[in-house]
Amino acid sequence: MSEQAGTERLRDDAAGIARAAALLRAGGLVAFGTETVYGLGADATDARAVAAVFDAKGRPHFNPLIAHYPDAEAAFRHVEAPALARRLAERFWPGPLTLVLPRRAACPVALLAGAGLDTLAVRVPAGQTALTLLRGVGRPVAAPSANRSGEVSPTTAAHVLAGLDGRIAAVLDSGPCAVGLESTVIDLSAGRPFLLRPGGAAVSDIEAAVGPVGRGITPQAAEATRTLRSPGLLVSHYAPRLPVRLGAEAVGAWEGLLAFGPALPAAGCTFQLSAAGDVAEAAARLFAGLRWLDEEGGRLGLSGIAAMPVPAEGLGLAINDRLQRAAAPRS
Numbered sequence: 001m002s003e004q005a006g007t008e009r010l011r012d013d014a015a016g017i018a019r020a021a022a023l024l025r026a027g028g029l030v031a032f033g034t035e036t037v038y039g040l041g042a043d044a045t046d047a048r049a050v051a052a053v054f055d056a057k058g059r060p061h062f063n064p065l066i067a068h069y070p071d072a073e074a075a076f077r078h079v080e081a082p083a084l085a086r087r088l089a090e091r092f093w094p095g096p097l098t099l100v101l102p103r104r105a106a107c108p109v110a111l112l113a114g115a116g117l118d119t120l121a122v123r124v125p126a127g128q129t130a131l132t133l134l135r136g137v138g139r140p141v142a143a144p145s146a147n148r149s150g151e152v153s154p155t156t157a158a159h160v161l162a163g164l165d166g167r168i169a170a171v172l173d174s175g176p177c178a179v180g181l182e183s184t185v186i187d188l189s190a191g192r193p194f195l196l197r198p199g200g201a202a203v204s205d206i207e208a209a210v211g212p213v214g215r216g217i218t219p220q221a222a223e224a225t226r227t228l229r230s231p232g233l234l235v236s237h238y239a240p241r242l243p244v245r246l247g248a249e250a251v252g253a254w255e256g257l258l259a260f261g262p263a264l265p266a267a268g269c270t271f272q273l274s275a276a277g278d279v280a281e282a283a284a285r286l287f288a289g290l291r292w293l294d295e296e297g298g299r300l301g302l303s304g305i306a307a308m309p310v311p312a313e314g315l316g317l318a319i320n321d322r323l324q325r326a327a328a329p330r331s
């Protein structure tokens with residue numbers, strides 16, 4: 001669903017924040033101010049709500065989103081946090097620093113929120129309204145900037161409404177953002193710190209706290225382009241190990257089926273993205289499906305994944321983008 005009648009304007013008083021939390025808990029999209037920019041929030045544990053974020057933004061691809069928490073303790077229940085991460089959290093949270101860390105096995109954040117990756121970006125934003133909201137939701141909130149794809153990040157509620165009015169449940173107005181710049185993103189998943197995006201937390205301050213921060217191509221990206229998979233594969237692109245064949249109408253003897261819609265070819269091993277042919281449901285299940293077929297394929301000795309066509313409309317654009325990357329020739 002990409003159209004919603006009337007976006008609620010909520011004030012940042014107790015009633016407004018409680019209403020915003022209730023909407024988020026019910027799977028709704030709520031834009032809210034942080035010290036960096038306004039985020040477009042969704043319950044990060046609800047894959048359908050996360051899919052709706054990509055839909056509302058009109059993003060033609062899935063990229064990993066930052067999961068927001070009210071405190072470091074809550075964040076580190078979902079990701080593994082080495083001493084370095086704890087030191088940075090102590091020094092910079094709440095604040096404009098995002099840490100990329102390995103997901104814990106029991107991490108309840110939807111795979112779609114992390115674009116299928118084994119890592120998750122986590123942050124504790126500054127700002128009383130945002131923190132009170134996050135405590136009220138009681139679940140991590142996935143939130144990219146609250147603008148349509150390709151437009152600039154919003155730093156006021158009016159900016160948010162200019163792009164997303166009618167597409168989201170509510171905007172919680174806490175006035176203009178104090179920093180107005182995105183968060184600095186540091187990858188700690190490979191052990192030593194690596195800068196993925198400069199932002200509101202100065203790298204020199206981060207280095208003062210934890211020593212040298214790497215820059216340029218991450219070790220994982222270098223490894224990925226050297227040994228693996230599709231050309232152009234970056235660290236933020238999950239792709240299955242098995243080759244993917246697009247637009248499949250029939251299934252080979254040793255292929256698993258990534259199915260879409262009610263009419264299925266016979267296959268031994270099938271993951272149904274959406275029997276109803278609903279692209280939003282399919283988006284919510286895409287990464288879980290690719291992972292499941294990869295694992296089953298390894299167990300059963302399958303040679304590849306046959307992916308049925310998905311219409312290139314709405315979230316179907318992002319689904320096809322990801323499937324095309326997975327299907328690109330590998331060296």
Ligand code: AMP
Binds near residue numbers: 182
């Ligand atoms: P935005 O949602 O616009 O604040 O952007 C989030 C930033 O964090 C993007 O630059 C993402 O590529 C990056 N990011 C989020 N999650 C991950 C992850 N698991 N691994 C690497 N980068 C990430």
Ligand code: MG
Binds near residue numbers: 144145153
């Ligand atoms: Mg953005």
